[in-house]
Amino acid sequence: MENLKFTIEDREIAELLGRQNFSTKESAVFELIKNSYDAGSETCNIYIDDHYIKIIDTGKGMNHEDFKTNWMHVGKSNKGYKDEINNRIFTGSKGVGRFALARLGNHVKVLSKKNTENAIIWKTDWITSGFEETNVDFDQGTYIEILDLRDKWRSKDINELIEFLNRAYKSKEMEVFVHFKDNEPHSIQSKFQNLKIGVNYVTKILLNYNSTNKKLTVKTESDEFKSEITEIVKPLFATYYKEDFSMEDELKISSEIEDIDFYLTDLGNFSAEFYFGLEKQPKETAKKFMYKYNGLSDLNKGIVLYRNDFSISSFDGKKDWLDIASRARKSPAAASHLTGSWRVRLNQMSGFVMIDKKRNANLKDMANRQGLEEDEFYQVFIEIIQFGISRFEKNRQSIIRKIVEKNNIENPNEYEDKKKLKEFLKQPTTITKMSKQEIVSLATEIKEIQQEAKERSKVFKESELKHKYDVRILNVLATQGLRASAVAHELQNKRNALSSGYQDVVNALVEYGFWEKLNSDEYTRVSYMNVPKTLENLEEINVKLIAFLDVILNKIEKKKFNSKVESIESAVKRIIDIWKQQYIWIDFEIIVRNEIQREYKFTDDVFEVILDNLILNSIQHNEMKDKLLIKIIVEIIGESVSINYSDNGVGLHRKYNNDPKRILEVHETTRSDGHGLGMWIVDNTAHMYGGKVIDINGENGFNIQLTMKG
Incomplete structure (x- = not known):
């Protein structure tokens, strides 16, 4: 079989790997700087004028063999990981960086010399290329000259190049200088050198x-x-x-x-x-x-x-x-x-x-x-x-x-009363009798009010942003709740069928004489053909659906958002009674201390939001437990209501060991199907009523303490 190799025109290589491969002229110059760095050069000088670009380095240079076997071999790189001589890690590896020259100009001349060897000159117009030995006036290194430039280089372009190189080049091992026409050379310095705290950052x-x-x-x-x-x-x-x-x-x-x-x-x-x-x-x-x-x-x-x-x-x-x-x-x-x-x-x-x-x-x-x-x-x-x-x-x-x-x-009362201003507003004519010092004092008070107004305006805007942020999250949950309530209302019409459906089917099968036969070993041996077991499973699902209806329709009753809590103990017990009906594997212990009969500042829904989220959190993280104990201690201390909630479950994931309060952050969760909003809602609700989460501990079960002002 005859061996074949692809033949590609030089012009097409220059187009694909040069003009199209380097999106900007700055990136093309940068690529040539990398070549100087890989050559071990201590300096790289870039000269730019209206008609040419010159890049000169003092690296190890190339000889006849290097040009023939490496430079002209596209896609081949003789660079490994590190140059053991100067300990530099090579930047190149794909063998196409030289085509950055094609991005910059139509004609290129490269002169290169290795120490003690003859110099080589390589020329191309990207149609034909050739090289030969020549004489140069330097001992070692590479001199590149690019003519017939593809871009105009003005002062603005040079500034952009310098800015780009200051960001893109971080090494101190090779000095890089940019020369533009007759201007003083600019030394490239990393943007991240010599930064000082308090000057460039805090x-x-x-x-x-x-x-x-x-x-x-x-x-x-x-x-x-x-x-x-x-x-x-x-x-x-x-x-x-x-x-x-x-x-x-x-x-x-x-x-x-x-x-x-x-x-x-x-x-x-x-x-x-x-x-x-x-x-x-x-x-x-x-x-x-x-x-x-x-x-x-x-x-x-x-x-x-x-x-x-x-x-x-x-x-x-x-x-x-x-x-x-x-x-x-x-x-x-x-x-x-x-x-x-x-x-x-x-x-x-x-x-x-x-x-x-x-x-x-x-x-x-x-x-x-x-x-x-x-x-x-x-x-x-x-x-x-x-x-x-x-x-x-x-x-x-x-x-x-x-x-x-x-x-x-x-600063509970952020701004003090302005005595002179009050006096003036009460009787404006008194200003004619004020001394110069009193007028200055009045003017100062007015200026302070103006400043207060600006600050209040700013605080209002910040508050507006905060509430927008909260509302965005809560709107999502509210929408989900409304969709669930719509389904719940539809199912409510089928409530009788849900509650009695199982027994109706069993009674019918008994009356037709099938029930006893269906319960025999012959018909219950295969699980998916076990009719009595399937009906029992459906009955269990129906019970949960009915509980779901009661919960959803109860949660959105308008009166819950209007009626103030008069007895915390009664409110807590009402919430727990609903959970007891749904989860028989959970035991609840409720303790309410120091309560006196009075109307509290918050409504029924506030306690429901906190306890429902905490209980749901306990259930979701302990579904594998046979028995779960949840203990709720509510203590009224003056105007404050303290809630201590704990369970004997698995506690917090180990990643929260050093920072348990991290679970209060928005979208923080360890469950793949979780939204991470439950604990954030608990924390947010406490803050809305002048309280906060005091402590969280997850080592022996889950424990949280929070307060609200009631």
Whole structure:
């Protein structure tokens, strides 16, 4: 059989692997910088003028054999993982980077010389190519000249190139200089060098993923708040945070990836470094939240993905590849929101993620080199990073919430009475008799009112956003409830058939003389043909359907939202009696202490929302238990109502051991079919009535303590 090889025209190769493969002229220049780096050069000088681009390095150069067997062999790379001589990890591997030249110009000349060997010159117009020995005036390195440029290069383009390279190139091992016409050369410096806390950012977030034990270490170093913050939180908590998380536990439920253990192991170790900062805030806001710095410079650099100090194309900081903006839109709660989850905004975060060519080989380049293949490894990679960011968000929000709580306690009546203003409004003519000092005092009071009005307006807008966020979630649940109630009303008309259907069928079979025969061994041996057993199962389902009807139709009665609770003990017992009818495998113990007969501030539905969600949570996590004990202790202390709820079930999942209150976050769940809203609703309801969740413990069964003002 005759051996054949594909023959491809040079012009077509240049078109496919040059012009179409490099989407921007900046990325093409960047690719040629990589070649200089891989050659071991200490410097790379880029000269750009109206009619040419020159790239000069002092690397090891190429000889006759290199040009013939490597340079002219498309798709072949002589680069392994690391250059053992200079300890640099090679950036190239596919053998197509040289076609970046075709993206930049129609005519190219390459002069290259290895130390002590003859220099070689290679020329091409992308139709024909050739090389020969020549003489050069340098000892070692490569000189590239590109003519008949495809793009115009103006000052604006040079600035964009420099900005791009500052983001895309992070190494200090090779100096890169950009020369434009007769201007002074510009040295490329990584955007992430020499950043200072309090100048460029207020918090640094460090992530380190270890694929061996599948753990993510999250660490933050912060100087966001004034020293007075130590009156509210522990000094170390405000400035430093570190915790390890099992990604196996965290992602097994939330991720859509099957066999996630495999991907977590084979993904490989990687790290990330992010910088958080705030834009300039109104003085009152900065004071209110105890911000140490008000406004930072030059923070918005994007998040860059580096593979060994070189950014991956389309991950150079311009693209929101971590979906920071999308996360914020889905959860728009402010950091001061008492129950909603705050998400960092796109303009508040910059930084980089570091992966390795060998260690993270499963994060593969796309065929056109314009990004990464978005396969399962990539998805798990993104999910790990997003989880790490969420831990910073939660930690910061917990501090902000403590500040809000302190402000509310210290300033129950936020604004003092304005004496001079009251006097003036009562009798305006008194202004003519006021002294200069009194008029100044009056003007000050008016200015304070104006400032208060601005602050109130801002608080109102924040409150509006908070409620919009809550309503969005609750609307979904309400809609589901209305759909369920519509079905319940339809089934209510069939209630008699549901309650008596089983007995009616049995009576009919007895009367026809079939029942005794159907109960014989012959007809009950095969389970799916066992008529009596099938009827019993249907009867059990009918009983549950009737209970469902009672629950649904009872929950949406209008009077429940209007009638105030007069007896907590009676309200709790009414709720529990319904659950007892449905779940005979649950025992309830109810204790109500210090209650006196009075009308409380909340209505029947409030207790139902809290207890129903807690009981449902216990049932769903303990369905395999034969017997479950639920204990509810309600204690009235002055105006406060304290609820202690506990069960003897399996308790909390191990991932909540260090932070049990995490279960209160929106959509936090360990069940694959769960929505993660039940405990959030409990927490939200407590806050609506001036209370909060005091404590959660999940070691010996599940235990939660919360308060409300009644």
